[in-house]
Amino acid sequence: MKYNEYKNLNYAKVGEDVLEFWKRNNIFERSVATREGNTPFVFYEGPPSANGTPGIHHVMARAVKDIFCRYKTLKGFHVNRKGGWDTHGLPVELQVEKELGITKEDIGKKITVEEYNQRCRETVMRFKNQWDTLTEQMGYWVDLNNPYITFEREYIESCWALLKKLYDKGYLYKGYTIQPYSPAAGTGLSSHELNQPGCYKMVKDTTIVAQFAVKRITRNMFLFEREDEQVYILAWTTTPWTLPGNTALAVGKNIKYVKVQTYNQYTYEPISVILAKDLVSRYFNPKAADIELADYNSGDKLIPYKIVEEFDGSDLAGVEYHQLMPYVQPDKPAFRVIIGDYVTTEDGTGIVHISPTFGADDFRVAAQNDIPALLITDENGKQVPIVDRQGRFVREITDFAGMYVKNYAKEDESSPEYRPTDVKIAIKLKEEGKAFKVEKYEHTYPHCWRTDMPVLYYPLDSWFIKTTAVKDRLIELNKTINWKPESTGIGRFGNWLENLVDWNLSRSRYWGTPLPIWRTEDGEEEICIGSVVELTSEIDRAVKAGVMEQFIEVPDLHRPYVDNIVLVSKSGKPMYRETDLIDVWFDSGAMPYAQWHYPFENKEIFEQNFPADFIAEGVDQTRGWFFTLHALAVMLEDSVAFKNVIANGLVLDKDGNKMSKRLGNAIDPFEMIGTYGPDAVRWYMIANAPPWDNLKFNPEGVVETQRRFFGTLQNTYSFFALYANLDNFTYQEEDVPMLHRTESDRWIISKLNTLVGIVDANYEDYDPTRAARAIQDFVVDDLSNWYVRLNRKRFWKGEYNIDKIAAYQTLYTCLETIAKIASPIAPFYMEQLYRDLNSVSNKHKEESVHLAYYPEVEKADIDKDLEERMDLAQTISSLVHSLRKKQMIKVRQPLQRILIPVLNDKMKHQIAAVADLIMSEVNVKTIEYIDDTSGILVKKIKPNFKKLGQVFGPKMKLVATAVQQMNQNDIAHLEREGGFEIMLSDDETAVLTPDDVEISSEDIPGWLVASEGRLTVALDITITEELKQEGIARDLVNRIQNLRKDSNLEVQDKIHIFMQRAAEEVNQAVVNYSAYICAETQALTLDIVEELPNSTILDIDDYTVLINIQTDVKSAV
RNA sequence: GGGCUUGUAGCUCAGGUGGUUAGAGCGCUACACUGAUAAUGUAGAGGUCCGUGGUUCGAGUCCACGCAGGCCCA
DSSP: OOOOOOOOOOHHHHHHHHHHHHHHHHHHHHHHHHHSSBBBOOOOOOOOTTTTTHHHHOOOOOOOHHHHHHHHHHTTOOOOOOOEEEOOOOHHHHHHHHHHOGGGGGBBTTTTTTHHHHHHHHHTTTTTHHHHHHHHTOOOOOOOEEEETTSSSHEEEEEHHHHHHHHHHTTTEEEEEEEEEETTTTEEOOOHHHTTTOOOOEEEEEEEEEEEEBSSSSGGGGOOOTTOOOOEEEESOGGGGGGGOOOOEEEOOOOOEEEEEEEEETTTTTTEEEGGGGGHHHSSSGGGGGGGGGOTTOOOOOOOOEEEEEEHHHTTTOOOBBOTTTSSSSSSSSOOOEEOOOSSSTTTTTTEEEEETSSSSHHHHHTTTOOOOOOOEESSSSSSEEEETTSBTTTEEEGGGGGGGSSTOOOOHHHHOOOOOHHHHHHHHHHHTTEEEEEEEEEEEEBOOTTOOEEEEEEEEEEEEGGGHHHHHHHHHHHEEEEESSHIIIIIHHHHHHHHOOOEEEEESSSSOOEEEETTTSSSOOOESHHHHHHHHHHHHHHHHTSSSSSSOOOOOTTTTTGGOOOEOSOOEEEEEEEEEOOHHHHHTHHHTTTTTTSOHHHHHHHHHHHHHEEEEEEGGIIIHHHHHHHHHHHHHHSSSSSEEEEEEEEEESSBBBTTTTOOOOHHHHHHHHHHHHHHHHHHHHHHHTTTEEEEEHHHHHHHHIIIIIIIHHHHHHHHHHHHHHHOOOOSSSOGGGGSOOOOHHHHHHHHHHHHHHHHHHHHOOOOOHHHOOOOHHHIIIIIIIHHHHHHHHHHSSSHHHHHHHHHHHHHHHHHHHHHHHTSSHHHHHHHHOOOHHHHHHOOOOOSSSSSOOOOGGGGGOOOHHHHHHHHHHHHHHHHHHHHHHTTTTSSSEEEEEEEEOHHHHHHHHHHTTTHHHHHHTTTTEEEEEEEEGGGGEEEEOOOHHHHHHHHHGGGGHHHHHHEEEEEEEEHHHHHSSSSEEEETEEEEEOGGGGEEEEEEETTTTTTEETTTEEEEEEEOOOOOOOHHHHHHHHHHHHHHHHHHTTTTTTOEEEEEEEEEEOOHHHHHHTTHHHHHHHHHHHEEEEEOOTTOOOEEEEEEEEEEEEEEEESSGGOO
16 A cells, blocks of 8 residues: 655645545535534534625635534534525515516516515525535535525424514514605605615705703703803704604714804894804804904894803713704603714704604614604504604694695795795794704705605604613623624624614515514504414414405415415404514524424424534624524523624735625636635635634735645655655554654654644634644644754665654654644645545544544643754754855855854753754754853843833833943853842942843854854854865765756666766765765765766866766666 | 724734834745755845824833724614
């Protein structure tokens, strides 16, 4: 059995071959099955939607998921991964509408709801094949055979069961939200409809800056200076018709406000007004600033003003004022100043008038501050706003009752009698002294695309889940979730929970999970259906009661089928389904339950798989999937839904721009994988930036990863395989005890074990990037560039002895361990590596690395001293190399010795232990150590700032100066006595200990030195005759090796060398080093001849040498 | 506008709890090596650590205010 050897490994082909192997041998299924009965590691798949093609960012997101599932499998956990598909929602609907060339209006007219939904069902899985292919090719292991699909009957039934549970707990209620509404068309508009071109138009509206009179109560007295002072808060509105609905005023927390004394320009009354400081100049003419308030005469054009006080927005919060237009009274305390997060000083007065029924922001801040909306009770006893659905003021608004708030009656606006309602309101406020300023203002305003009439923001019926009822629990449990990165959990998600509003479930659409609530027309009675069985029996009742003509089986829980069902209430009235669909986020948030058709079946499976140990999705899901999972889990199970979560960032193009098909900068994942193979793509994405940072995806980076990491690893394996095959090393021998292995063997094994621990800790901490980087650094720097480089000869030279076996075993262990610990990130390549090794050695019974187990850290094999001295060896070698370089002495020229000043015994022993390595690496004969006793060391002293800073603090500078002024004698004194007194000032001294400073050797007089940190190395550059000859010998070896290579000789081929007599130094070198040359070049004989035809001319420094090598001695000469 | 996040060499990124010469890889330049060779090694050039203030004996690191990019929300 031989180790596979590859020429020009094709990484894409590795992917294909390994995939084939996995499929043939059911490796994925077995990686789950072989862990059956072990502790489960629960993973939830956030379902993608297959109505679009997958992009490169999906590779990123899924690589992250895959890594931890594979890792946990290696650690022995039982990791089920059920796939899933998200199938409902607006994107599908829009795509279908676009393809059919229809709009929402046409549904139910040009096309039946049934046909429409059928189209959606077909469209949503259109690219499923592409998704499946990508899943396979990128190596994302997830069960695609039994996925959950959100449009399936069982799935929807589970959603219904959950909704009913919420309903029974009192968490489901009908309320309203503020939505764009067209009174002329009598319908709500989606934001999508509003974004149709031409909907936003320039209009000229009457705007009012209204004066809200501050109440003269104790709470507000800080705003008043005099008994008779009238203090008003100014607020601007472009929709005066909303003023009767005012219940609050909003200020910005950090905005500066001022109180200004002035006069009302319509009534000439003296007033004090409050507005944002930055906007004073917009309402007051600076020319009037110098006029005394007392000099004002009624009717003067220039109105004097005086800024008398300044406040922060937060000071104003809580100030109460008198209702501006007291037609209707609220049912709770209102009319006070609140903080609004969206208030600016860009226009208006920096104070915003709040009318909760007519603005979405208004509604939200009012709800957050417990400010009621102004509602009246209609003839049905229903609470309704003060503007009806036709856009008219209700009866209660006496002065304006029945008037359209906008011109929905299509009156002739050019007629001299025509007065918009807004103007009438302005006139009334002017008369009452409540208008500070009225003017026309031109701005854009949305219009209904069908009627061309202005849209109102208006409360429309909506079903809600009362998430605010469990807000504290949501926050509390969120704190137990391990978020990566942490800031998403406490920041983005935490803030979202802090500012929670009830979850608006309603969607006025067709393709989605229907709301399972039936109501009587008066809304008095209702039922929430929680299962198909319940629905069937209710239908049965309805048929018996006669509200339905005949019994129908429910074939599909979608619209329109459920809409055709009429149920009967307790009192015998017909109940119709609330036509809303529910938010698709409910579908995905329900997946922990619905994927198992829980609670109808699989109770045990559900319980074993809840909550999830781990989920991962894009950070854009924070308020989507992450929230709905969390909210449902808290409300239904009083539990978190997931314990660990990675919120990954975006994948941008190499310039940091968002990828889009339109801009043409989108990267095709299939092309990437096809070109570079799945492993390099995955490794690049994971190693380049932490998943939660945005990734600037540059294909050149993939190339680099492939070359630098996979290339190096593959080179190392090839090197191993080449010689192991020659020596028939199959790891059949007993492990060579560590004691009998070389320093470098023990070093790399020590490093390897350290690595295994680091990588384990990083995976455990859900930080794949650090894991990948640690592996990469080990492979490139430690294993390849140091261990293999230093030990090459042990592999290809000499007989198959214990030292050679130790080398093979060591390198084998490193490669195999890397295969295991890197397999979660690069599952294909590492599989091949593992199998290439294991199929020869049969060390493991598992035929796949993904069935194997994560290696244990052999603590006994970790030797920190050894790692430290190898560091020393590397640094010393590097210093010597740099000295050689400066002197232009090539490494092949041996040198006699290097000198290393040692500061203590430990350092000396540490270096001595790796002296052989250093000597062979830098080609010198001996290392000499010099210490204090030599008397030639020049030492350098530097303060230990960290330590001294803590002691001396502000006097640090004095200490530092004193330390730097110490001479050689002082340093010696300090070292000898363990203390040294320094002068800080004339009358202040301090005693230093050796710990307070760092002492290093600086120079060796008369030598060529180089230093780094505390290490200094001196090189003896004398080249004796003997060294010179050895250098020539080594050069000859080198040239002969080249000749061997050029002649295409195999590594093990023996040769005969003939050299024509050359310069005397060369001849001498050949004679003296004949044995060495022969050994190195696998030569059986080396002869100097007088005449050598057919020879190769070699240039060695200044010499010319004629050489001929032959495998057959007879053909020579 | 708000919340979160990023900003360090031409590029991609490291830089626990503050410590005085800010690092790596790639790229660039020069040299070396040549039985791992479509490799490798050594050296060099390259930095207002986004800006401005502040805290401190000492700030890439802590604080404040900005600037620029990104995401989510409005």
